[in-house]
Amino acid sequence: MKNIKLLLLLIFVHFSGYSQSYKTVIIGILSDTSSEETKPLLSTLKNEIKGVVGQDATIVFKEVLENGFNVTRAKENYQTLINSDTDIILAFGVINTLIIDKEKNYPKPVILFGSANSDFYDFPENQKTSGVANITYLIAPFSYTKDLDVFESLYPYKKVGIIIDDFLPDLLPIRKLLDDYFSKKEATYTLIPLQNNQNIATDLDDVDAVYLTTGFHLNDTEFKTLVTTINAKKLPSFSAYSIEDVQRGILASNQPETYIDQFFRRIALNIEAIINGTNASELPIYLEYKNKLSINANTAKKIGFPLRYSMLATADFIGGANDEQVGTSYSIIDIMKGVVAKNLSLDAERKNIELSTQDLKTAKSSYLPNVTASANSLYLDPDVAEISNGANPEFSTSGNVTLEQVIYSEGAGANITISENLQKAQEETYNAAELDALLDASVAYFNALILKTNVEIQNQNLQVTKKNLEIADQNFAAGESGKSDVLRFRSQLAQNTQSLINAENQKQQAFNAINQLMNNPIATEIDIDNAEISEGVFENYKYQDFLEILDDPKLRPALIEFLVEEAKKNAPELKNIGYNMEATQRNYQFNNLGRFVPTVALQGQYNLAISESGKGSTIPAGFPDAPDGTYNVGVNLSLPIFQQNQRNINRQTAKIQEDQLLVQKENIELSIERNVNDILLDMINQIANIEISKVSEEAAKESLDLTQNAYAQGAVPLIQLIDAQTNYLQAKLARATANYDYLLTSMQLERAIGYFFLMNDEANNQDFIQRATQYILNKN
Incomplete structure (x- = not known):
């Protein structure tokens, strides 16, 4: 695509004084350079010329002569065509422009379209034609100084580096033009001549912005290297x-999209006019179109360039295919795995499992020995000690160690069993929370995807409004409609701009929700990968196959039955109740x-x-010595007879809890069955919506195109065009969201059956599908 602008901006065709008596017209083409990409465009131009000229003449094209940016060769090529049987000369390129423009007279008609922009033409303000026999120009609204004005309003640079072809300063008064311009500015500039395969990184060190005035002769790799170098230095750039x-x-750039047909048609019409007797000097030289920022x-995000919402009304925001991704881009699997690994709510649930594990450890510790050691010192009345015959001395210090070991306890055993079941129940509570978190991740992903798509569609709608405003302006200028139409579209433009701002903010809120779910800093810049049915990670989500089963009255009941059984088998809520039931039954026993x-x-x-020591510490003669240490061992057996009727009350409570759990289980099973049936019905609706939205969008697009054309011709009123645009906007949103709604409903079904395909490997998924089949x- 690099040479489209070269062909469109530089093509110049000149044909003058050619009589209708000629039946064959030979056209010669001069070019600075060409590439494989310009050949199809040249072919299109030739066909356009032949189509417009029609039966007036037979058009023959000579081989294109290139000068390779060499002035001498450009002169030779021009003289070659002048001295040949060429009837018309089409010249494009800056070198050809400069060489031919210096000629005093033109023996053959010439149409000149060069890259030397309007800054270097000195035609009087009101002059609309060349006024020179046998030559006409096609001057497009290109201007270095106007570009620099727009660039400065976008970014108030202090020193701009102007990248330019190395040969141009010697051919054009570029330095004088820029010196005069910047003499009235606080900012300064430096020229950066560009040669093939040149690394200009060091030339960009002392500038804070870049204005690119060349690059169309670079191939894709060279241009990408240039752009990467500029963006790596975080420099705002303008083309x-x-x-x-x-x-x-x-x-950024202030040039609109290149309208190839417009350029080619103008060239063809000029040639037709010359063949029909019009001198090229009488043809209009200006090719008018509106600049568009x-x-x-x-790129703005990548280099940290601040985007203001006020720009939306005047600028088009686009994203380039070759741009590097800004921030981390997440797929739905990335988000789901990130939630499981880092979500704070799940972390809290995992702590509950750890706490229940501690409760189990406490219960099991009842069978561990209880050993205590103690020491005491005693002072006894010396009179009493003295008559104790050494049994109770006045001063004494003693110690003891006590061991208690439960051999069997029905209460301790029951507590262990209950704690084990409660721990398992807590794990199922976590499993349910994890499934809910995975569904929340899916909802957050698809919600963000819908809002991201909404931003794109709102932006497209804004561009449609801008186009409609242009049509209204043209109709008003031509007297085909009143100013009220223009004012109505300006109002519509403001409303659409606000809608786009709201959509962008809603998208950012959705990204914030994803960051929170993944425990990222909220300000983290992220993006999300697109999702398509039957593509990428959703390759197996083939709704057409699913629809065939759901639409078959014989197969659908069996599918529902299977999914309900799977849901009940996998449901952590039912498993939780099961473990609580076992704990309650053990408590009852x-x-x-x-x-x-x-x-x-x-x-x-x-x-x-x-x-x-002291009195009484000595044993009288004849009395046996008491041992320093003594021990005792015993077995204790206890049986509670009556504990304030608490056992009966606890048994009755356990029975009520068991009945309550049975009711809850029945309710959950009923809810599972209903959810599966309801979600499957929703999926049928979503599938139908997908098919209908396709037809609706195509019809709305065709209607808008027809209505725009009809309005441009004054055949329909403004309100009909607005209705068509609104209908197309709604149809695009419906088409975009239909696919996402279906996939989200699929994720809701997976939550209902307790099995997320995206979180399981292919072997498990295939096993699931085979069991379902x-x-x-x-059943059939």
Whole structure:
């Protein structure tokens, strides 16, 4: 695409004084350079010329002569055509423009379209034709100085680097033009001549902005390298040429999209006029169209360029295919895995599992020995100590160690079993929370995707309004409509701009929700990958196959039956109730027959006399010495007889809890069955909506195109065009959201059955599908 602007902006055709008596017209073409990309365009131009001229003459085209940016060769090529049987000369390119424009007279008609922009033409303000026999110009609204004005309003640069072809300063008074311009500005400039394969990174070190006035002769790789170098330095950039440069990564341009047909038709009409006897000097030299500011939003984010909402009414925001991704782009799988790994709510649920594990450890510790050690010092009345015969000294210090070991306890055993089941129930509570979080992740993803698409569609709608405003302006200028139409579209433009701002903010809010779910800093710049049915990660979500099963009255009941069974089998809510039921039943057993089971425990104690002194510390003669240490061991058996009727109350409570759990289980099973049936009906609706929205959008687009053309011709009123535009906007939104709604409903079904395909490997997914297929076949 790099040479489209070259062909469209530089083509110049000259034909003068050619009589209708000639039946064959030979056209010679001069070019600075060409490429494989310009050949199809040249072919299109030739066909346009032949189509417009029709039967007036037989058109023959000579081989294109290129000068390779060489002045001497350009002169030779021009003289070659002058001295040949060429009847008309089409010349494009800056070198050809400069060479031919210096000629004093023109023996053959010439149409000149060069890259030397309007800054270098000195035609009087009111002059509309060349006024020179046998030559006409096609002057497009290109201007370095006007571009620099727009660039400065977009970014108040202090020193701009102007990238230019290395040979141009020697051929055009570029330095004088820029010196005069910047003499009235606070900013300064520096010229950066560009040669093939030149690395200009060091030339950009002392500038804060870049104005690109060349690059059309670079191939895609060279141009991408240039853009990457500029953006890597985070420099705002502005292209003097078409929007294609913006699409390839340049920040902005004030040139509109290249209307190839418009340029080619103008050239063909000029040739037709010359053949019919009009001198080229009488043909209009200006090719008028409105400039349009375009900004690459991705580049703006990449270089940290602030985008203001006030720009929306005057600028088109686009994204280039060659732009590098700004921030992290997440697929739905990335978000789902990120939620499982980092979501704070799930982290809190995992802590609940850890706490239940601690409760189980506490329950099991009942069977661990309880050992205590103690020491005490005693002072006894010396009179009492003296008569104790050494049994109770005045001063004494002793210690003891006590051991208690439960051998069997129905209460401890029941507590362990109950704690185990409660821990498993807590794990199922987490599993349910994880499934809910995965669904929340899916909802957040598709919500963001819908809002992202809404931004794109609102932007497209804004461009349609701008186009309609242009048509209204043209109709008003031609007297075909009143100013009220223009004012109505200006009002519509303001409303559409506000809608786009709202859509952008809603999209950012959706991205904030994703960041929160993934425990990212809220300000983290992210994007999300697109999702298409039957493509990428959703390759197996083939709604057409699903529709055939749902639409078959024989197959649908079996599918619903299978999904309900799977849902009940996988439901963590039912598993949670099951574990709570087991815990309740164990509690009931303990408070029923378990109360008659005695608790058996082992007890032991060892006592040691550490020191004795004072009166009574000496054993009289004839008395045996008491041992320093003594011990005892015993078995304790206890059986509660009556505990304030608490056992009966606890048993009754356990029975009520069991009945409650049975009711909850029945309710959950009923809810699962209803959810599966309801979601499947929603999927049928979504599938139908997908098919209908396709037809609706195509019809709305065709209607809008027809209505725009009819309005441009004054055949329909303004309100009909607005209705067509609104209908197309709604149809596009419906088409875009239909696919996402279906996929989101699929995720809701997966939550209902407790199985997310995207979170399981291919083997498990295939096993699931085979079981479903076999189940349906067995039922039919």
